[in-house]
Amino acid sequence: MTEGAVQPRRTRQRSAIASLISATDSFQSAQEIHHLLRSTGEVIGLSTVYRTLQSLAEAGEIDVVINADGESVYRGCGQGRGLHYHLVCRICGHAVEVAADTIDRWVRSIAREHRFSDAVASLTVFGICRACASAT
Amino acid sequence: MTEGAVQPRRTRQRSAIASLISATDSFQSAQEIHHLLRSTGEVIGLSTVYRTLQSLAEAGEIDVVINADGESVYRGCGQGRGLHYHLVCRICGHAVEVAADTIDRWVRSIAREHRFSDAVASLTVFGICRACASAT
DNA sequence: AGACTAATGGGAATGGTTATCATTAGCGTG
DNA sequence: CACGCTAATGATAACCATTCCCATTAGTCT
Ligand SMILES: [Mn+2]
Ligand SMILES: [Mn+2]
Ligand SMILES: [Zn+2]
Ligand SMILES: [Zn+2]
Numbered sequence: 001m002t003e004g005a006v007q008p009r010r011t012r013q014r015s016a017i018a019s020l021i022s023a024t025d026s027f028q029s030a031q032e033i034h035h036l037l038r039s040t041g042e043v044i045g046l047s048t049v050y051r052t053l054q055s056l057a058e059a060g061e062i063d064v065v066i067n068a069d070g071e072s073v074y075r076g077c078g079q080g081r082g083l084h085y086h087l088v089c090r091i092c093g094h095a096v097e098v099a100a101d102t103i104d105r106w107v108r109s110i111a112r113e114h115r116f117s118d119a120v121a122s123l124t125v126f127g128i129c130r131a132c133a134s135a136t
Numbered sequence: 137m138t139e140g141a142v143q144p145r146r147t148r149q150r151s152a153i154a155s156l157i158s159a160t161d162s163f164q165s166a167q168e169i170h171h172l173l174r175s176t177g178e179v180i181g182l183s184t185v186y187r188t189l190q191s192l193a194e195a196g197e198i199d200v201v202i203n204a205d206g207e208s209v210y211r212g213c214g215q216g217r218g219l220h221y222h223l224v225c226r227i228c229g230h231a232v233e234v235a236a237d238t239i240d241r242w243v244r245s246i247a248r249e250h251r252f253s254d255a256v257a258s259l260t261v262f263g264i265c266r267a268c269a270s271a272t
Numbered sequence: 273a274g275a276c277t278a279a280t281g282g283g284a285a286t287g288g289t290t291a292t293c294a295t296t297a298g299c300g301t302g
Numbered sequence: 303c304a305c306g307c308t309a310a311t312g313a314t315a316a317c318c319a320t321t322c323c324c325a326t327t328a329g330t331c332t
Contacts, residue, residue: 045312116263127252181281
């Protein structure tokens with residue numbers, strides 16, 4: 001059996017991205033993250049940001065959501081808390097994680113009912129958070 | 137009070153799109169629809185297809201879903217059946233509509249719990265339909 | 273028929289994301 | 303500590319769905 005997945009090399013760039021992402025609870029786009037890193041003096045290419053975010057996402061270490069504009073936005077995942085969905089502020093990107101079980105039961109039941117297999121829900125709830133709502 | 141929304145002019149192109157869309161129950165992209173129309177002899181521009189689909193979607197006459205590749209795909213909506221979500225085959229685009237009430241209750245409750253206002257769920261269930269599953 | 277203007281459509285522009293590929297730099301080995 | 307292998311980087315070009323632009327066409331109303 002081929003023992004999978006050699007862990008990625010630890011590079012300055014990858015660390016910078018990981019640390020920035022663990023320091024915020026908002027969903028941010030690759031370009032936003034690139035700008036933020038640049039503005040703090042990090043030297044890093046845009047390609048690297050895209051690649052690394054994807055790699056982290058595939059590894060399950062961060063979450064991806066596609067916002068209303070069709071952009072992918074990324075956020076550090078509440079570690080090892082299993083499957084969950086997100087409630088995201090459409091103004092500032094602030095997000096909270098919500099348990100998946102209610103939804104997953106519902107998904108399984110309607111998939112069975114219509115004889116679909118392999119059903120996976122793509123679900124994100126967008127709203128306006130307390131802070132943004134009070135900021136008129 | 138300004139009485140809104142003059143209805144759109146009835147053009148050959150708009151009719152062609154509406155009729156094609158009412159003849160299938162699969163979600164299709166603007167480009168696919170454009171090709172299909174072209175292949176049946178219709179003379180129609182890609183811009184027009186995009187514009188018309190958006191206009192029909194805003195009018196609530198068709199539904200839009202953003203698929204896994206981030207493309208918008210369109211489908212004739214089961215008329216006047218109110219808010220609903222979709223269970224879509226990720227192979228062929230075949231879709232069925234599913235009632236929204238269970239989900240909407242859940243959305244309202246978690247939004248209240250986290251003090252988010254204006255919460256709207258973006259939800260689509262992707263799976264594999266009976267036909268595609270049996271086609272090995 | 274004539275006027276008004278919404279609708280059309282070819283082509284250029286946009287913009288997020290991916291592909292290329294020469295260069296750099298982890299990291300295991302002797 | 304060199305050395306070698308190759309993953310990772312990043313500047314740049316390509317990609318590609320969608321939108322913009324604007325001159326031309328054609329519904330619709332009088
Ligand atoms: Mn998460
Ligand atoms: Mn529908
Ligand atoms: Zn907010
Ligand atoms: Zn199918």
